[in-house]
Amino acid sequence: MSLTASGRDIDVFNGDADGICAVHMWRMAFPADAELVTGAKRDISLLKNLNAASGDNITVFDISFDQNVPSIRRLLDAGAAITYFDHHSASNRFEHPRLSLHWDEHPKVCSSILVNNALEGRYPEWAIVAAYGDNLNDVARKWAEKIELTEHQSGQLCELGKLLNYNAYGESLADLHFHPALLYAEVSQYKDPFHMIDEASAFRTLQRGYHSDRLYLNSLNPAETGKDAILYVLPDQSWARRISGEFANQLTADHPLKSCAVIVPKANSAFVVSIRSAKPDQLPANIFCERFETGGGRRGAGGINVLPTSELDHFVRQFFQYFSG
Known part of the structure; x- marks a missing residue:
């Protein structure tokens, strides 16, 4: 698959576990110095303020197609090419010669699974992280068994997925422990998610924050x-x-x-x-x-x-x- 383009590379992704893992897998397979467009979990109209020109290559991960249809059409009309991975509602999807849509609304699919499928199963551990983060626990466990992870290893990926997902929720970016772009920058340093769990300070910060916030749930x-x-x-x-x-x-x-x-x-x-x-x-x-x-x-x-x-x-x-x- 060739992704060569004469213009800019722009990655647009949901700031949750699924979005972050999806863009991480894609850029491990196709490295590029891409511009990043992301936000908190509820920031789903991310294409609205994006401008593009002919030759620009935009890759979108885990953002509702239906919520961005006018922007998608505008960017395509400007000459950009769009590769789109998503599992949310897409009842208004359409075909276009410069639009490559990877979409599936099956309840046991997330955007990172779609990316991993497109990459012929190259990064199953990160797809498992995303599935756990998206609450697809049964799917994640089956994938973990398929690649012969131990129960302990599967549990580690589960915790990482839930922590990445936890960071995305908030009314504004001020509620989050990390801006999703900064958290992705941390994730992108690790080809192996187990190395991130062992080494990343962001993992420890999210771990402490999550357990502290959970204490409030008891009441x-x-x-x-x-x-x-x-x-x-x-x-x-x-x-x-x-x-x-x-x-x-x-x-x-x-x-x-x-x-x-x-x-x-x-x-x-x-x-x-x-x-x-x-x-x-x-x-x-x-x-x-x-x-x-x-x-x-x-x-x-x-x-x-x-x-x-x-x-x-x-x-x-x-x-x-x-x-x-």
């Missing part, structure tokens, strides 16, 4: 519980914003038969919501979240970036109605 109780769903409202604190995604993932493990919602206050009288579906095939999370203006995601996990306070009661009713099937 939480659900705001509402139903037969098939459970809902939590977290306080307006930085720790709550940071831990919200991993807390939602934990709830799926603790309550595998219940769909869950984790709601965290935002500024300006609004909330951000994380959704996990217990039945992604029958009750996709993204389909529910797309009922709301800033909602989206994938079948197993979705979210609403801005839920106005005036819509909170309506959301709660709709959530329990939808996930009661």
Whole structure:
């Protein structure tokens, strides 16, 4: 596969574990001094402020296609070539001679798995890290067994994936321990994820932060519980914003038969919501979240970036109605 271009190389990626691992694998296979465009977990319209010219090569990882369609068309019209890897909603996808779209919305696929498939399985350990970070624990364990990792090694990759993912959550970059571009720069120094676990100071920083934030969860109780769903409202604190995604993932493990919602206050009288579906095939999370203006995601996990306070009661009713099937 040739990626030669006369213009710039630009990498656009979600700041979570899946996005970071995806771009890392791609650039190990195809080194380039690429410009980086990234942000916190909820910064999904990353192409909006990107300008490009003919000959530019843009590679996008783990960013919702549907949320960026106008920008994608604009960049293609400007003459750029786009390679796109994603597993979120792409109902508005289209074909173009300069667009190479690697997309799959299957609940057991993440963007890093798509990248690893495109690279013919060259970096399975990093795909496992990403799968664990994206809460695809069964998928990650099967891959770990396939490449004959020990249970201890699989557990190490699980912790790394969850920590990379934990760092991405926050209302703004100020909530994060590391800007995702800086965390990617740290990750990119390691071809072997086990070396990062052993050597990287960023791993220790995230480990300490994660365990500190988790202590607050001991005092939480659900705001509402139903037969098939459970809902939590977290306080307006930085720790709550940071831990919200991993807390939602934990709830799926603790309550595998219940769909869950984790709601965290935002500024300006609004909330951000994380959704996990217990039945992604029958009750996709993204389909529910797309009922709301800033909602989206994938079948197993979705979210609403801005839920106005005036819509909170309506959301709660709709959530329990939808996930009661």
